[in-house]
Amino acid sequence: MKVSKRANVAPFYAMEILKSANELADGGADIMHMEAGEPVSGTPARVLAAAHSALDESHLGYTEAQGNPRLRARIAQHYADMYREEVPVEQITVTIGASGGLILAFLAAFDIGDRIALAEPSYPAYRNTLEAFGLEVVGLPTGAETRFQPSVDLLEALDRPIQGLIVASPSNPTGTMIPRQQFEALIKYCEAQDIRIISDEIYHGITYGEAAQTILAYSSNAIIANGFSKYFAMTGWRLGWMVFPPDLVRPVERLAQNLFVSPPALAQISALAAFNCRDELEANVARYDENRKVLEEALPRAGFGNLAPCDGAFYVYADVSRLTNDSYEFCQKMLKETGVAATPGIDFDPKRGNRYVRFSFATNRETVQRAADALVAWLEVD
Numbered sequence: 602m603k604v605s606k607r608a609n610v611a612p613f614y615a616m617e618i619l620k621s622a623n624e625l626a627d628g629g630a631d632i633m634h635m636e637a638g639e640p641v642s643g644t645p646a647r648v649l650a651a652a653h654s655a656l657d658e659s660h661l662g663y664t665e666a667q668g669n670p671r672l673r674a675r676i677a678q679h680y681a682d683m684y685r686e687e688v689p690v691e692q693i694t695v696t697i698g699a700s701g702g703l704i705l706a707f708l709a710a711f712d713i714g715d716r717i718a719l720a721e722p723s724y725p726a727y728r729n730t731l732e733a734f735g736l737e738v739v740g741l742p743t744g745a746e747t748r749f750q751p752s753v754d755l756l757e758a759l760d761r762p763i764q765g766l767i768v769a770s771p772s773n774p775t776g777t778m779i780p781r782q783q784f785e786a787l788i789k790y791c792e793a794q795d796i797r798i799i800s801d802e803i804y805h806g807i808t809y810g811e812a813a814q815t816i817l818a819y820s821s822n823a824i825i826a827n828g829f830s831k832y833f834a835m836t837g838w839r840l841g842w843m844v845f846p847p848d849l850v851r852p853v854e855r856l857a858q859n860l861f862v863s864p865p866a867l868a869q870i871s872a873l874a875a876f877n878c879r880d881e882l883e884a885n886v887a888r889y890d891e892n893r894k895v896l897e898e899a900l901p902r903a904g905f906g907n908l909a910p911c912d913g914a915f916y917v918y919a920d921v922s923r924l925t926n927d928s929y930e931f932c933q934k935m936l937k938e939t940g941v942a943a944t945p946g947i948d949f950d951p952k953r954g955n956r957y958v959r960f961s962f963a964t965n966r967e968t969v970q971r972a973a974d975a976l977v978a979w980l981e982v983d
């Protein structure tokens with residue numbers, strides 16, 4: 602029988618490494634998991650308590666397609682608290698993870714055949730989802746000179762117009778942020794050319810220097826993706842939110858009614874408590890910062906070069922071209938010989954990803970230290 606061409610998306614190699622790591626662990630190996638972009642700290646305590654009460658006391662039926670009005674209002678308050686930005690509640694849609702929000706955004710903003718640009722390297726689901734929806738992905742070959750982020754020069758070098766641009770600052774897999782001037786220039790260029798920007802702000806809150814500013818401060822036409830998986834450490838609750846500009850609000854509502862009916866009720870009620878867990882969440886960020894420093898000191902000693910400057914998120918993107926020209930094979934070998942599980946760069950950059958490996962340090966300090974020691978012992982250069 603027929604299988605659609607649109608289903609022919611690339612595999613997620615991080616999951617292949619995870620599978621190998623689990624097989625080795627079943628055989629008794631000591632594995633240090635640094636392949637998944639998932640906080641090991643787990644759900645904040647107050648969210649769990651709120652979920653217990655909701656199970657006893659709430660009806661937990663469908664909510665409105667755009668989400669629980671109380672949660673939407675709380676998210677609007679979050680923009681006032683974090684960024685001093687006023688966001689009308691109507692423009693906020695609660696979604697099934699940022700992933701569900703990106704689906705709504707791509708469907709609402711673009712037509713089949715539209716061209717959407719993104720940095721190479723980028724979070725792989727952007728590319729794979731866009732392709733499954735019949736959109737053309739335009740990879741921007743970014744490097745250290747633009748902090749692995751899109752720039753006006755890279756857009757001007759394209760041979761044909763684009764209709765959309767995805768940015769993520771801080772980014773997965775590099776952790777880099779778009780410098781303010783570069784960001785402002787990009788927004789100005791895109792507004793002038795009618796290019797819709799989607800700003801993935803899911804790593805906001807996890808920064809090690811300057812705090813990240815929402816694109817709302819610069820543009821009223823952009824789409825914002827965010828959610829509870831990263832800073833709020835609630836991956837399995839499958840809850841995110843989007844801020845849509847006024848012209849997309851009603852189209853998105855109609856799509857959400859039909860595609861998802863509503864986001865999960867239990868997760869929405871529980872997530873109200875997430876905004877009262879600052880101490881716990883800030884302690885997570887402080888731990889990530891320590892982990893980052895351990896890796897930034899140890900990885901160059903082990904021969905991993907040119908680390909992308911990690912401004913935020915919980916990733917180190919390391920150049921392994923001195924060590925291999927096949928990052929997937931390298932990650933499998935590193936896993937078998939040291940127990941350190943990391944993600945090959947081919948997940949993020951189909952063209953140059955064989956030169957890179959991503960380490961996630963959203964884990965505990967002890968795991969990061971043991972991984973750093975194991976890698977230095979494995980590869981140490983004189």
Ligand SMILES: Cc1ncc(COP(=O)(O)O)c(C=O)c1O
Pocket residue numbers: 638697698699700701724769772773801803827828829830836840841
């Ligand atoms: C940049 C980026 N955007 C979106 C997502 C998806 O997040 P969610 O769990 O909210 O669907 C991820 C998950 O790793 C991510 O790294």
